[in-house]
Amino acid sequence: MEKLCAAFLLVFSIYANGDAVSKRMIGSFSTGSLEAWETIEFESVTDYRLVKNESAMVLLSTSEASASGLINKQKVDIQKYPFLNWRWRANKKHSPMMEQTKEGDDYVARIYVLASDGWFFWNIKAINYIWSSQSIKGASWPNAYAPENSKMIALRTSNDEAGVWYSEKRNVFEDLKQWLGKDIEKIDAIAIMTDSDDSASSASAMYGDIYFSSE
Secondary structure, eight states: OOOHHHHHHHHOOOOOOOOOOSEEEEEOGGGTOOTTEEEEOOSSOOEEEEEEETTEEEEEEEEESOEEEEEEOOOEETTTSOEEEEEEEEEEOOOOOOTTSGGGOOOSOEEEEEEESSSSGGGEEEEEEEEOSSSOTTOEEEOSSOTTTEEEEEEEOTTSOTTOOEEEEEEHHHHHHHHHSSOOOEEOEEEEEEEOTTTTOEEEEEEOOEEEEOO
16 A cells, blocks of 8 residues: 555645744644644544543544544744744654654554655655664665655664653754754644554554643
């Protein structure tokens, strides 16, 4: 199945959003809202739903040999708001697999940042912040399905515990600059995916609120 970033890149379109605030909210799951999130469906569908966890609403993903995601098409000025903030938790992790291959390109949790590097769909670039099953923390590599357009960065690994919330903060502006060798002023969308189709296995995760900040 032609999936993953390649599919996100093909269906992705540029949306404008000009609000200037101190914090740019992307996913306000704690308010019980999935506003602005669209489903990207493949042959089999990962289930995403809002649930209460530890007195707060979060997004629960459950994948059974499936791969689909949610995308929020929202422009954000990452020169003004360079830091992407979120928290996530693995409920059921993948067994170790060769993630640099198509056969092992499954992740219990991932967040995509998509940015335009030109006028055509093949100029869309995606950084994937992932929960890895096999790689070491901080490792990065080209995505197996879209090596020219998508970069994987392992933030969590098999050494990080299931059932535990972890908070993340990434300087997206610097990550894109390091990868592409130039300044990218705006990102155009954020996407979430929990998938297990390539390995025909199962996985589950939770995602907390997602937002950009200036510091």
